[in-house]
Amino acid sequence: MSQELSIERLRRVCESTQLGCATSQDFLALESIIGQERAVRSLKFGLDIKEKGFNIYVAGRPGTGRVTAIKHFLEEIAKKKPVPSDWCYVNNFRDNYRPNALRLPAGRAEGFRADIEKMVTSAAREIRSSFESEEYARHKEEVVQSFQQEKAKLIEAINEQARQAGFMLQPTPMGVLTIPVRKGKPLDEEEFLALNQEERAQIEETQHKLQAALEASMRQSRSVDKKAVEAVQKLDQEVALYALKPLVEEAKEKYHDLEEIPVYIDQIQANILENLSMFRAEPDEQPRPGPTPQNPMQAMLKKYAVNVLVNNSDRSGAPVIIETNPTYNNLFGRVEQEFQFGAVVTDFTLVRGGSLHKANGGYLVLPAEELLRAPLAWESLKRALVQEQITIEEAGEKLGLISTKSLRPEPIPMQIKVVLIGRPDVFQLLFQYDEEFDELFKVKADFDTQMERSDEHMQEYAAFVCTVCEAENLKHFDSSALGKIIEYSSRLAEDQEKLSTHFGEIADVIREASFYATQEDQPYVTNTHVTKAIEERFYRSSLVQERIREMIERDIIKIDVDGEQVGQVNGLSVIGLGDITFGQPSRITVSLGLGREGLVDIEREAKLGGPIHTKGVMILSGYLLDKFAQDKPISLSARLVFEQNYSGVEGDSASSTELYAILSALSGVPIRQSIAVTGSVNQKGEVQAIGGVNEKIEGFFEVCKAKGFTGKQGVMVPESNVSNLMLKEAVLEAVKEGKFHIWSAKTIDEGIEILTGVSAGKRLPSGELEEGSVFDRVDKRLRELAEKFIKFNTPEGKEQGGKTE
Numbered sequence: 022m023s024q025e026l027s028i029e030r031l032r033r034v035c036e037s038t039q040l041g042c043a044t045s046q047d048f049l050a051l052e053s054i055i056g057q058e059r060a061v062r063s064l065k066f067g068l069d070i071k072e073k074g075f076n077i078y079v080a081g082r083p084g085t086g087r088v089t090a091i092k093h094f095l096e097e098i099a100k101k102k103p104v105p106s107d108w109c110y111v112n113n114f115r116d117n118y119r120p121n122a123l124r125l126p127a128g129r130a131e132g133f134r135a136d137i138e139k140m141v142t143s144a145a146r147e148i149r150s151s152f153e154s155e156e157y158a159r160h161k162e163e164v165v166q167s168f169q170q171e172k173a174k175l176i177e178a179i180n181e182q183a184r185q186a187g188f189m190l191q192p193t194p195m196g197v198l199t200i201p202v203r204k205g206k207p208l209d210e211e212e213f214l215a216l217n218q219e220e221r222a223q224i225e226e227t228q229h230k231l232q233a234a235l236e237a238s239m240r241q242s243r244s245v246d247k248k249a250v251e252a253v254q255k256l257d258q259e260v261a262l263y264a265l266k267p268l269v270e271e272a273k274e275k276y277h278d279l280e281e282i283p284v285y286i287d288q289i290q291a292n293i294l295e296n297l298s299m300f301r302a303e304p305d306e307q308p309r310p311g312p313t314p315q316n317p318m319q320a321m322l323k324k325y326a327v328n329v330l331v332n333n334s335d336r337s338g339a340p341v342i343i344e345t346n347p348t349y350n351n352l353f354g355r356v357e358q359e360f361q362f363g364a365v366v367t368d369f370t371l372v373r374g375g376s377l378h379k380a381n382g383g384y385l386v387l388p389a390e391e392l393l394r395a396p397l398a399w400e401s402l403k404r405a406l407v408q409e410q411i412t413i414e415e416a417g418e419k420l421g422l423i424s425t426k427s428l429r430p431e432p433i434p435m436q437i438k439v440v441l442i443g444r445p446d447v448f449q450l451l452f453q454y455d456e457e458f459d460e461l462f463k464v465k466a467d468f469d470t471q472m473e474r475s476d477e478h479m480q481e482y483a484a485f486v487c488t489v490c491e492a493e494n495l496k497h498f499d500s501s502a503l504g505k506i507i508e509y510s511s512r513l514a515e516d517q518e519k520l521s522t523h524f525g526e527i528a529d530v531i532r533e534a535s536f537y538a539t540q541e542d543q544p545y546v547t548n549t550h551v552t553k554a555i556e557e558r559f560y561r562s563s564l565v566q567e568r569i570r571e572m573i574e575r576d577i578i579k580i581d582v583d584g585e586q587v588g589q590v591n592g593l594s595v596i597g598l599g600d601i602t603f604g605q606p607s608r609i610t611v612s613l614g615l616g617r618e619g620l621v622d623i624e625r626e627a628k629l630g631g632p633i634h635t636k637g638v639m640i641l642s643g644y645l646l647d648k649f650a651q652d653k654p655i656s657l658s659a660r661l662v663f664e665q666n667y668s669g670v671e672g673d674s675a676s677s678t679e680l681y682a683i684l685s686a687l688s689g690v691p692i693r694q695s696i697a698v699t700g701s702v703n704q705k706g707e708v709q710a711i712g713g714v715n716e717k718i719e720g721f722f723e724v725c726k727a728k729g730f731t732g733k734q735g736v737m738v739p740e741s742n743v744s745n746l747m748l749k750e751a752v753l754e755a756v757k758e759g760k761f762h763i764w765s766a767k768t769i770d771e772g773i774e775i776l777t778g779v780s781a782g783k784r785l786p787s788g789e790l791e792e793g794s795v796f797d798r799v800d801k802r803l804r805e806l807a808e809k810f811i812k813f814n815t816p817e818g819k820e821q822g823g824k825t826e
Contacts, residue, residue: 025735026763028756031748033517035507037500039476040483044545045498048480048487052097054090055481056472056522061094067464068098068384068438074463076406076439078389080448081468082523087442088343088386089524090468095341095384095440102339103127105382108331109134110372110430111285112324114292120328120369122431123281128334133282134327136275137289140268141325144293147264148300157260164256168249172242179238186227190235199231261297265290289325296321323370330354330374330433331381339383344376347387349397352376353405354413356428372430377411380437389443389451402439406461411435471514471521478520479507489528495535501548502534509555512715512747530554552750562601566723569605574727578665580606581694582725582734588612588686590776591697592663592678593721593736594670595713602713604720606697608664609678611686615810616658620645620683623662629669637673641680643704644769648796649803656810657803659683674711677702677739680769681776688798690777695731696764697721698772700739706769710741715748722752722761730755735762737775770796 042048054061060079067077081087107130110120125133151157183190188199189207200207201224213221269290276282293300299321333340344351354375358367376385393399397416405411410432418427441462448465451458472478483503490497498506509530513521521527531546533554538546572578580591588611596605622638624630630638638661645655661679663670677700685692699717700708711717718736725734738746743765755761766772770781773795782794790797 024765026743026746026765028753030743031746031753031756031763032508033474033511033747035479035504037504040479040500040503042483042500042503044500045483045487045490045503048484050488050491051481051484054094055485056478056520057090057468060466060468063464063466064091064094067466068095070464073409074406074460076462077441077464077466078448078451078462079440079442079466079468080445081442082444082470087468091386091440091442092341092343095386099339099341099383100337102383104333104336104338105340105436106331107131107329107333108374108378108381108433110328110330110369112326112369113431114288117324117368118428120372120428120430121285122330122433123285123327125279125282127336128332130327130329130332131334133276134329136272137286137325137327138322140272140286141289141293141322143268144265145300145322147268148261148293148297149302151260151264152257152301157256160256160260161253164252165249168245168252172245175238175242175245179235182234183231186231187224188228188231199228199235201228257297258294261294261300262290265293292325323368326370328370328372330372331378340380341384341386342376342380343386345388345391347376347392347398348395349401349416350375352398353401353411354378356413356415356430367428369428369430372413372428375411375413377405377435377437378433381411381433382436384438384440386440386442389441389447392441393447403457403461405435406439407457408432409435469522471516471519474507474511474516474518474520482507482510482520485524485527486531489531490535493532495532496538496543496546498531498534498551499545499547502546502551505548505551505555506530508747509551515712515715515745515747517744517747530558533558559601562598563603565596565598566601566603566605566720570723570727573606573724580608580724582728583731584694585691586694587689587691588682589694590678590682590685590692591694591721592675593697593699593717594672594675595716595720602716604713604717606721606724607666607675609675609682610662610664611679611682612660613686614658615656615806615813617656617810618658619655620657620659620661623660624666624670629666631669631671633673634670634675637676637701638679640673640676640702640704641683644680644702644706645683647704648706649800653804653807654810655803656807659686672711673701674699674713676700677708677769677772681773684769684773684795684799685777687802688795689802690779690795690798692776693733693778695725695734696776697736698776699736700742700766700772702769708739708741708766708768708772710739710745714738714742714745718746718763719749719752722755725761726755730760732759733762734760735764737764737766737772740765740767 060081064077064079067075079087079091104127107125107127109123109125109130111123113119113121123133180190183199184202187202189202190199192198201213202208213224216224269286272286273283276286352375354373354377356367357371357373358365359371360366387402392402397419401419412432413430415427439462445467451462483498486498486503486506489495506527507520510520510527511517513523513526530551534546534550537550537553541550543550569578573580581589582591590609591606592609594605594607596603620638620642622630622635625635625638645657649655661682663675678698680702681692681698684690697717699711699714701711702708718738721734721736746763752761756763764775766775773779773781777795780791780794782791782796784790784796790800
């Protein structure tokens with residue numbers, strides 16, 4: 022049965038005594054997520070399970086505090102987890118294009134970098150000092166002298182052999198020549214030719230033997246030279262090793278517990294010994310020109326540097342990284358380049374890590390929509406999760422657009438839990454169209470937009486106010502202000518039994534209310550400050566609403582709020598402009614005529630009506646057929662329209678309103694224009710719930726207020742929407758004073774009685790409808806139209822109709 026609603030049903034008030042506190046200072050700051058039990062349970066499961074693929078997708082509307090809540094939740098869990106390893110890149114002495122990755126315990130990478138730098142710098146100084154010492158010069162002289170003596174003996178022996186054979190040795194640019202000697206003088210060519218043939222042959226034979234001996238002696242001499250060089254090199258190695266060994270052993274001892282580090286230190290030692298000439302040279306203090314000036318010694322020592330990629334020395338638990346801009350480079354890192362002498366160069370010291378490196382061993386939080394928009398990022402992240410390793414690769418090379426040789430750093434093993442935060446519809450799209458998504462993100466944490474308005478949750482809401490006030494140094498709220506915050510939360514949730522989890526908007530109201538309390542120099546925020554904050558937030562964005570109301574008040578947009586009209590009713594719609602939502606009344610009219618077209622939706626014909634609105638209009642035909650077409654055909658042509666609507670209509674919340682207009686037009690019973698109507702309807706005549714009920718009521722209230730209250734004005738809403746009512750204080754005050762009224766209706770029968778003041782009419786046992794009721798008049802009018810239509814379609818009727826026309 023229809024009824025006018027009492028003021029108690031129009032808003033669920035939170036009394037200050039319900040919270041059992043004087044101010045928000047009486048509460049402790051929140052340490053957990055509130056009102057999201059299902060999401061928290063899913064998060065705990067997803068974070069605790071270690072198996073592959075159990076990454077998490079957090080679904081929820083933006084502004085519900087998802088990111089802040091997840092960050093706080095993860096940080097609390099991460100505190101109990103071990104700090105992950107440090108990572109660094111070092112030179113690969115076998116292949117400079119493939120730097121090696123080294124793992125170190127947390128906090129030791131920076132010390133390792135400093136130790137290696139100190140070791141190499143000290144090695145350069147000690148080696149240079151060793152080779153400049155007198156002791157080294159003496160040892161080298163002894164080594165060289167011993168080989169020079171051996172070489173001298175070889176030369177003396179070959180000279181003695183030549184003298185005994187009657188020859189002398191003469192060095193030339195082409196080598197050493199053997200020249201015959203007679204009477205202590207070398208034979209010239211004329212003297213040699215003057216000899217008889219036998220003597221010449223004997224000299225030539227001896228000369229050949231001596232030449233062979235000479236060549237053997239020269240080979241021995243070169244061998245001695247080679248041995249001398251090798252001996253000097255061995256001495257150099259021994260001297261350098263003697264200088265290096267204490268430094269190397271000290272470094273290896275410090276890192277003896279790490280398998281890879283001593284091996285790398287040995288590689289440094291071997292490379293230094295291979296490049297002793299650079300270490301022996303006097304350092305050039307003049308820097309090279311370029312954007313990053315370096316002297317030759319600095320450039321040489323750079324290849325022994327340690328590039329610390331991840332430093333976890335300051336962490337007390339597992340890392341929680343929130344990457345708000347998840348581009349490919351920001352996630353996976355990059356290899357930077359620099360200009361030197363007009364050329365682009367790079368090396369392993371220019372390798373930079375990304376968010377995956379920072380979060381390795383912990384948790385990485387990513388916005389799903391931004392991740393999907395970033396080129397290469399989503400596919401690369403999936404590959405990293407499958408392979409469980411992080412690979413730094415240039416984007417151009419990954420796409421096959423760059424063929425030049427570049428660095429390929431060794432991949433780093435990855436142990437990470439990825440948390441994607443996105444809208445529910447993005448989850449559905451990924452689940453449906455990405456075959457790998459459900460294998461990699463097996464846990465869904467669904468953040469609800471509302472929670473039960475229980476005593477426990479109201480206490481937690483007050484604790485949330487305390488948390489914001491403490492964190493941002495705001496004024497605390499007294500009990501009346503806390504009550505207003507809870508009431509406003511129920512309004513956001515559009516339910517008297519719920520509280521909104523849209524904590525971002527609640528926090529903004531808290532900040533603004535604190536601002537007004539500060540302006541008035543009040544010790545605490547009161548209910549008046551909260552009310553002012555809410556009203557001011559609306560006022561700042563309500564210019565469009567003001568202009569529409571002005572046009573209604575000046576009768577530019579025609580809305581009647583008094584009197585009666587047949588086939589005309591005030592419907593209610595909601596306009597959303599992003600930062601504001603408000604209600605606006607619309608005049609709905611119906612025109613009737615004879616025909617077979619049935620109900621014609623002018624909005625649909627003009628392509629201004631959406632599919633849901635079209636469905637609602639078609640349901641009206643079903644209602645009329647079920648109610649009135651059991652004993653006669655419906656021969657009707659009716660036109661439905663939202664007057665002065667130029668922007669389109671969508672939704673079925675006006676379908677009951679349109680039906681009231683049709684029933685009024687068919688019955689001839691006028692509808693009270695002082696009442697606006699909202700609600701959808703089904704084919705059985707049941708009035709169904711709609712959205713935005715508070716805004717719709719307040720929209721018509723503002724129009725009535727502008728045009729003047731008569732005491733008869735009000736709004737009729739579906740009975741199922743009564744629990745959604747959280748109306749403003751101004752509306753409640755008008756209802757209390759009898760200036761404005763709000764009715765609820767479960768069925769069309771109840772609604773038409775409120776609008777017309779005439780009984781809807783029940784069907785009697787005889788099958789007839791109550792005489793004089795709305796439905797009786799509608800039934801008779803439809804029968805009359807059907808008879809006229811049948812008569813019109815007979816030959817006589819057509820002839821008569823034709824003559825009439």
